[in-house]
Amino acid sequence: MKRFLALLLVVGLIAALAACSSGKKDEKAEKKEETKANEYTMSDNVKEGSVIDGVMTDIQRDxxxxxxxxxSWLETCVLYxxxxxxxxxxxTFAAFEKHLDRLKETGINTLWLMPIHPISKTNRKGTLGSYYSVTDYKAVNPEFGTIEDFRHxxxxxxxxxxxxxxxxxANHTGWDNAWITEHKxxxxxxxxxxxxPYNWTDTAQLNYNNFDMRAEMIKCMQYxxxxxxxxxxxxxxASGVPVTFWNAATYKLKSVNSEILMLAEAGGNAVLTQYAFDSCYNDALYGQSKSVKGGVAVSTIQQNMQPGDLYVEGSFPMNYLDNHDKNSYEGTIVENYGKTYEPLLALSFLTPGMPLIYTSNExxxxxxxxxxxxxxxKWDDKPKYAPLMAALxxxxxxxxxxxxxxxxFKVLTKxxxxxxxxxxxxxxxxxxYVANLYDKxxxxxxxxxxxxxxxxxLHYDGTTLDTAETKMSNSDFAKKSYKPYEFYILTADAEK
Incomplete structure (x- = not known):
């Protein structure tokens, strides 16, 4: 704190000298005035000039x-x-753009684009390499088109x-990134x-003890x-990068647009959701959902349907049945879920949090x-699950x-x-939600x-989807028969 107060005194002195001079401000004075405006508290191991962009150890709570x-838009987010x-x-970007109307009809309202940056050739895996081996954080992969195509x-x-x-x-770059030679x-x-990092030999591990790198990374995100x-x-x-970086990044990004979404590829984590992230992966629900095909009892499912202490108030899980990693290495939704996919997809939409759909799931x-x-x-003219996704x-x-x-969240079955x-x-x-999660x-x-x-x-009888609104009563469910994987979605309004 002493260092912070001293810094403020220096800022005031520089400002006074500048006012008495020809009116020209030097760069250091501008930087220190910016520090004063943001009121960061410096810790002893942070370089001067790095506080604004590189780290957030503490900020005035007002x-x-x-x-x-x-x-507010996150409340109804359907992520794709x-x-x-x-x-x-x-x-290409242009070719994908032609699918926007179809996705809109499917009910999607938020698009997550896998990394769009140029991919390094050095130590590349496969013919085209991994999207996650980034050469330039401020450019687009020429295979996808131009920056103008992206803007369009x-x-x-x-x-x-x-x-x-x-x-x-943010954890690593590709080996052809200019930072490799310019900032070892x-x-x-x-x-x-x-x-x-790990066995990701096509990438180079970044050093988050270097606050100049942190600052540049955040500037790239701001761009x-x-x-x-x-x-x-x-x-x-996200868990491979210090939370102090994510806090600083989110602070700077929300200074530009307070309405951004920050999603962490990490399991539920109270440290990450304390400030930086709105949402984390519901990995536990994914694992339990896969086991339904094997006849698991529903009690194991419901244990992973509430956010709990891992999510601070205002944050929430991202519920998924598939994503690029799972699809490429653990199997397709057909292999993993079979006929359980429909009721589990509905579950992912109705569980606290937001649902995710991956390319080709529809x-x-x-x-x-x-x-x-x-x-x-290979797309069909009428994707199989698009009507169900639109209804959900x-x-x-x-x-x-x-x-x-x-x-x-209240469990109704006993x-x-x-x-x-x-x-x-x-x-x-x-x-x-009422469902038979059994193959009999x-x-x-x-x-x-x-x-x-x-x-x-919404009613699915194991074969046919029906979205016609139908009045029902509690007595209809007092003693009822269900086909395998049949489910109902019901709404009720409080009686006036």
């Missing part, structure tokens, strides 16, 4: 940007991960009502040689928010998409009970192994919905 806020390389035969995609997406977030790789001290080394209008970031291997694509090679998705998106966005930050029912409520609005018929199964009059807004 700073409005520091206060955790959740943008876009694999530009594999999405079309061309593998952003404009088109925003005009259609989409939010767009970028995949950001920005990387971790062993006996003078830059090292790779995409300020110049391109991106709406946030999915942050790769197709029901039974093919593990290559990671380092060209492997274009409608339920998600039209019912306040399903808001991402709403933690209300001592059942395979019939699962829960409700979520907010104000006058309640949404209820269930007969005379009972559920107390907790409401006399309900409206069925």
């Amino acid at each position: 700073d409005p940007i520091l206060k955790r806020t959740t943008p 991960e876009v694999n530009i390389r594999q999405y079309t035969e061309e593998g 995609l952003m404009t088109a997406a925003h005009d259609k009502g989409f939010k767009v977030i970028l995949d950001w790789v 001290d920005w990387y971790k080394t062993d006996n003078g040689k830059i090292v790779s 995409w928010v300020e110049e391109m209008g991106v709406d946030g970031f999915r942050c790769d291997h 197709e029901g694509y039974d093919h593990m998409i290559e990671f380092f090679e060209k492997d274009t998705v 998106s409608k339920v998600k966005t039209e019912n306040a009970a399903l808001n991402a930050t709403n933690r209300d 001592d059942e192994d395979y019939l699962f029912s829960f409700s979520r409520s907010k104000g006058d609005n309640t949404v209820i 018929d269930l007969n005379d199964a009972a559920v107390d919905l907790g409401a006399d009059s309900v409206k069925c807004v």
Whole structure:
């Protein structure tokens, strides 16, 4: 604190001298005035001039940007991960842009673009390399098009009502990144040689003890928010980077746009969600969802449907059944879920948090998409699961009970192994899920919905989807038979 007070005195002295001079400010005075304006507290191990951009050890608590806020648009976010390389035969921004209307009809409202940056050739894996081996954080992969093509995609997406977030790789760079030769001290080394993280030999590990590197990384992130209008970031291997960096990055980014989404590729983590991140991966629910195909009891599912202490108030899980890593290395949704996919997809939309759909999920694509090679998705004119996704998106966005930050969750089934029912409520609005998560018929199964009059807004009988709204009552579920994987989504409004 003494150092901070001394810094403020220096700032005042410099400002006074500058006022008495010819009116010209030197760069150091400008930097220190900026420090004063942001009121950061310096820790003893942080270089002067690095505080604004490189680290946040503490900030005055009356700073409005520091206060955790959740943008209202996140409450109804339906996230879709876009694999530009594999999405079309061309593998370009322009070619993907033609799919925006179809995705809009599917109910998607937020696009996560896998890394769009140039990919390093040195130590490249496969023919095309990994998106996560970044050569230049301020450029786009020429295979995808030009920066103007990207700008055109952003404009088109925003005009259609989409939010767009970028995949950001902060833990490491590719070996052709200019930082390798220009700033070797920005990387971790062993006996003078830059090292790779884990077995990711196509990448070089960054050194987060270097605050100049931190500052430049944040400036690169700011570029995409300020110049391109991106709406946030999915942050790769977020737990591999110090939380002090993410806090500083989020502070600077929210100074530009307070409405951004920050999604961490990490399991639920109270440290990450304290300030920097709105959402983390619901890895536990993913693992339990895969086990439903093997006949697991529903009690193990419900344990991972509430955020708990790992998420501070205002943050929430990202619920997924698939993503690029799982698809390429652990199997497709067809292999992992089979006929359980429909009720589990509905579960991911209704569970507290936000749902994720990965490229080709709407197709029901039974093919593990290559990671380092060209492997274009084979699209049908009418993707198999698009109608269900559209119906679920409608339920998600039209019912306040399903808001991402709403933690209300009540299990309605008692001592059942395979019939699962829960409700979520907010104000006058309640949404209820009732499902047979078993590959056999269930007969005379009972559920107390907790409401006399309900409206069925979505029904899947194991084969056919029905979205016609139908009035039902609690007595309809007193003793009921269910086909394998049959489920209902019901709504109820508080009686006046």
